Amino acid sequence: MPAHLEIIGARKAFRTPEGGTMTALDGISLKLASAEFLTLLGPSGCGKTTLLRTISGFETLDDGDIVIDGVAVTQMPAHKRPVNTVFQRYALFNHMSVARNVGYALEIAGKSKREITARVGEMLELVGLSGMGKRSVSQLSGGQQQRVALARALAGKPKLLLLDEPLSALDKNLRQKMQQELKSIQRELGIGFVFVTHDQEEALTMSDRIAVLAHGRIQQIDAPSVLYQRPANLFTADFLGESNLLPVTLDGMSAHLADGQSFEVARPSGKATLLLRPEALAVTPPAGPSLSFSGRITQTYYSGKDHQIALDTGQLGPLTALIRTGGTPPEIGATVTLHAPAHGLHLIDETAA
Amino acid sequence: MSLARRKFLQLLGLLGGPTLFLLVFFFGPLLIMVVYSFLTPGLYGGVDWIFSHLNYGRILGWADTRYEKFDPVFLSIFGRSLRLAALTVITSLLISYPAAFWISRMTPGRRDFAIFLVTLPFFVSLIVRLFAWVLILRPTGFLNQGLMGVGLTAQPIEFLYTDFAVILGMTYVFIPFMFLPLYGSIEKLDIAQIEASADLGATRFQTFRKVVLPATMPGIIGGAIITFIPALGNFIVPSVLGGAKVLMIGNLIEQQFLSARNWPFGSALAMLVMTAVLVLLVVQLRLARHGEH
Structure with missing residues (x-):
């Protein structure tokens, strides 16, 4: 079976305000099977968010390729890519109702009102917000906004869901609950999740595989138990647990x-x-x-x-x-x-x- | 003394003064204007305390006496004022919107400097700035000499004393009024919302129409209103750049008070402007309330 997502030799450098360059991605290659839950884990500044943003199309690679379902999307603008993102601070549209937020991708795609209503209902049920479609986004709690963001990203049936530290703003109990829910939603939908976090516990509990990143490179990519028990190098050993x-x-x-x-x-x-x-x-x-x-x-x-x-x-x-x-x-x-x-x-x- | 009573007295002590001040010095003059607009003009200025509705009749059409006749020119001047004020709002919006967007994305140091530049004209006298425009626009001004110099025109173009000059001048004067509220709402716009929209499949144009524009609408409406109101009643710009050809309602009111010495008629004209502004504000409130639901 072909890889769902394949990143080949991704390189990206940023110019710093001081005039130097900062290498965010220093030759990253990885493959993601379909329906796999992959976590990009690393300290801040390790390149994990940059990697995610190059997959979603908000950053372009200096070198390398990104292939989704056999199609190179490296040069494709963000709005044409078959991936959706759950943003760190949700980035919900404040001037729209919950339902319009969730149905946004379908509205853009020009789907019929009936189809949108049906799909929005389905999505709200999936994330446990049935009947809240008419509410305004600002009336929701942090956890509920998180769910709306998830439903919005899933409504357009992306081939791949990208999650940029989506749980970091939630308190601990809610975070653990959402971790389990995210995992079960991922299993239910059977699509690939690429999840960015700096929280190792979160990474260990949720992922099928974890890619540990540091200095723009993958230090190790393995199943959580392997990563924890048999780290390949000192960085991974020290960073994880x-x-x-x-x-x-x-x-x-x-x-x-x-x-x-x-x-x-x-x-x-x-x-x-x-x-x-x-x-x-x-x-x-x-x-x-x-x-x-x-x-x-x-x-x-x-x-x-x-x-x-x-x-x-x-x-x-x-x-x-x-x-x-x-x-x-x-x-x-x-x-x-x-x-x-x-x-x-x-x-x-x-x-x- | 009971607690409630003491609180009441405290409030009265704190707010009584300012309230009284506003009542006397804000509503007082307004009240005088309302009363004057229904009086008869005195022979040598001032008013005679005789009730008259003819001041309004001269503007709106029912006055037909020997001295007080209806003249459609007043309404047409008012119409022109509405038109020029509206065009001023549109041009300042078209300039301020992209500028506010650009400035809001600058690094903090540059941003503060850019906002300072926007407000810089406030530090120079309005009259001086407008006469600078006269120097630029007049037949022997910089603009015409430049145009003739490069051979675009053989004869000087009449820029000065046209609608164009007045709109240009008012846009120039009122751009900060438009810019600041716009900037307030554009700066608040989370860039992640724009990315989210693109992520969900929207083109740049769709994102602008469905996310950016609605999210910044409060700033647009706010800026439009505080630009439109002073533009409508403005008399300095049209008197310097519009001359006698482009008379606005503000000039007319000024003439009534200072040259024609017809205070009641001037008051009636001012009431007309105020009514227009009030209607506008009510419509805006209705729209804003509608937008919330």
Whole structure:
């Protein structure tokens, strides 16, 4: 099956007000299967929004191609592209009713009144706003405006929906609810979603695949679990979730930590970095071979279901761990030994940028 | 003293003065004008306290006495004033709209400077600026010399003392009045709405018609009204650039008060202008209310 969306070697640079140039996209290539939920994740300024805007047609590429359903749209103006966007601050038309907002694409396409009314009703039902068509946009809450923006973007049956940090303005509970709804709407419609966010939790919960962007390049593009457990490079490891990164020396058969502990790993000799997620560390030692880290607790944060503690191990530097709360809460200044199983550990090669 | 009573006295103390001031100095003169417009002109200016409806009759058609006769010229001058004021509104709108759009998209520093430039003419006397236009437009002025210099015309063109000169002058004078409210509504327009419209398939023209124009309509209406009202009653521009040929209602009123010394008739003419403006405002309010629903 041909890729739904294909981006080939996309490059884009902006001129800065100071007269220099800023490379927003530095050779990005990716493919999106139809009905796939892809998230572009990265810190601000990484190029994720620029990439989205080149797909929608608001920015033109300096170099490279964008192909949707086998048709190159690189030179196509925004209004002719078969994609629609949900904007960050919704960009609803304030002077129009909810229904006219939702039906705008159809009105522009010259559809009949009956057809528009039917489709608008369908869309409002999909986003849970049935019967609100006559309201003015300004009478709606933030969450409702978000839904109108979604319905408006979907009404014209785009081949691809682009979402530019659409949930960032909502409070946490509403955001989580919308995340689930977006996901189920995407499954129901079976069209591709390209979702831009800087919120990693959001990216992990919603996406089929996540493309981690930094400095205008894709650092890694993978399923959320792969990205989290087996990051390809230090940037992804560090950016996604909390991580303890410990340098190790490889001798071909095992890896050695700076404090002398070692574990078996079949890798060519050299240097690498061991990724230890905070939740991999536990107070009780696991069955089988394990690594252990002793140190003084320097900070504790209580999050409800567990304690996050900062540990000063001395030789290995600071470590972060998540400890299930059950017994006595950890105290600052106390000495504690934490353990991690010594198998299935993820190593990041030094060469990976 | 009860709390309500004390609050009332506080309010009275705060608002009483300004209210009284407005009543005396704003409505007072207006009232005098209304009363004068129904009196008989005195022989040497001023008024005789004898009721007369003939001031209006001279304008609107029923006066037919020896001294007070109906003359259609008054209505035709009023008609011309309406026409020139309307054309002034249209030309200032056509100039201000793209300018406001352009300026609203500038970087903040340049934007402030551009707005300063728009309001700059306010700092120079209106009369001086209008006489500068006389220098430009007169037969031996810059414009005609330039046109003859490049051979576009052999004879000087009569720019001065035409409708054209008056519209040009009034547009020049009133552009800031049109620009500022327009700018207010155009600056508020979210550029993302324009992108959203394009994203949903609209061409630039469709976006303008369905999104940009309706969203900036309050500014257009506001600018049109505060341009139209002073343009309608203006007498300085037509007297400098229109001369005796392009008389507007403002000139006529001025003449009645200063040269003809017919205060009642001048008052009646002023009432006519005020009625036209009030009708316009009512229509605008109705339209605005209609637009909300």
